[in-house]
Amino acid sequence: MGNGKSIEDLELLAIRIRKHILRMYLNDQSLHLGSSLSSVEILTTVVFKYLRRTGDPINRDWLILSKGHAAPALYAALAEAGLIPFEELERIHSINSILQGHPEISIPGVDMSTGSLGQGLSFGVGVATAIKIHGGSGRVYVIMGDGEQDEGEVWEAMTHAAARKLDNLVVVVDNNGFQLDGFIDDIKPKHYLPHVWRAVGWRVHICDGHSIASIDRSISDAINSKAPTIIFAKTVRGKGVVEIENTKSQKPGVEVVKRALINA
């Protein structure tokens, strides 16, 4: 992981990861398909271009999937990284599988048990602070959802991170425009969020969350910046399954997904 693969390599990996997610869905239609598919390129770029997993806790990088319901995408990436057996992916949600509905630290490659929204950034601020205290070289990547931004704890964490000037902290928001009950603009608009984060003291990027080159440029800037950085990655919920893209419904029929798998 984190070994500086080319954009083309990463694009091929993203296709493989997307296919794993679709196959996992064929085995269990209860997984959060749309929000897993929207995270694919973000996770691919972070895990395979940036994440340095080896070293002690302060000299390695940390990956926190704060939007824990995208666990299938994380598991698929971790399988491609060699940390989870491929055959385990298809057993997701089985009573004797290691792959829980939301990430648990008992799963190889998972740095934080998540699933309850709004908690990952605070944890990341704690890790990034410990790294700073020890003068370590580690960085902390936190993947959040846009719906998750509703949680009050996010405000508590982002203001603290800015106060501490944690330049080793990178947040990527999978900005897919939906939250559980529907379209974000219908529930609680959040278009002002980049302004809010910037006002608080964060460096703010907006990128195309399905373009690895675009994500890469933002992260590259983030790790060289002197402020904590947040990247709003514009994504499409259900990306890769045309029938459900940008819709509330994320439970396509098996035939629809099989077709998407062939076209992927």
Added chain:
Amino acid sequence: MLRELSSMRETFGKLLVSLGEIHRDLVVITADVGDSTRASYFRDRFPARFFNVGISEQHMVNFAAGLAAAGMRPLVTCFAMFLMRAWEQIRNTTARMNLNVKFVATHAGLSDSIDGSSHQALEDIALMRVIPNMKVVVPADSSEIMRSLPKIISEERGPVYYRIGRDYSPPITVDINDEFRLGRATVLRDGEDVTIIGAGPVLWNALEASKELSRIGIRAAVIDMASIKPIDEDTIERYARKTGAIVTVEEHSIHGGLGSAIAEVVVKRYPVPMKILGTTTFGRTAKSQEELIEHFGLGKNSIIKAVAEVMGSGRRSRGS
């Protein structure tokens, strides 16, 4: 000095500084109550290891979790009531990951007498006790803080909820020299006729009740159950067998607290009649914690009345 009335938070604050000297990885996190908790003494001595996250209890808990995951030894301290705001963070992150975070919850029970019901945590033992991996300790007095907190910080890995009051701390365990051990009760006064089990400053009232009862020939044992989870099942069973009746007393709701924890053991190991003394509703303002203890039926006379009731309620013959 601990032979007189002392202040729990003063004892805690000063002890924290000496623990900071021993443990260089000890970091203290609070949510803008550094002065009130007396964590300020640690702040003044070790400013780089002290974090005031602002009035942000949920973030405070997960921030500490991140520090622990990266190898530090965090101690979170704030008012018990406002830590409960972050119950789900404690449950879902700290406890689920079994992280080495110590929570020292101050101003618990009725100790914040002036501030009133908004500040008086009377449900926290119940809320913490149900969380897997979490241990719960309620020291009786300043002496017991001195005996237990260093051990818990030094030797215990994983989350601990450590509940103390504000200033009121009558001398309860000042003559106890036993080493503190999680899961082990301390018998403060032996007796054969009835057992009074408590935790926290109300043990003072239990001891007063026991002394008065002895004048009319009733020998009441008094047990300090500072370690509420894990709980000393063997001592509870031994005294249930020996005395045949139990009264519990705590500055906490009668639902889910110390009394409930003991009842769970009693029904399993050796059922005897019990009386659970605690609060049944929200607290209120008064000028002192002692007044509130009396007001909510946890004082000496209430304990004596409960003893009379439980002894007259057809208790099980002893030792059978």
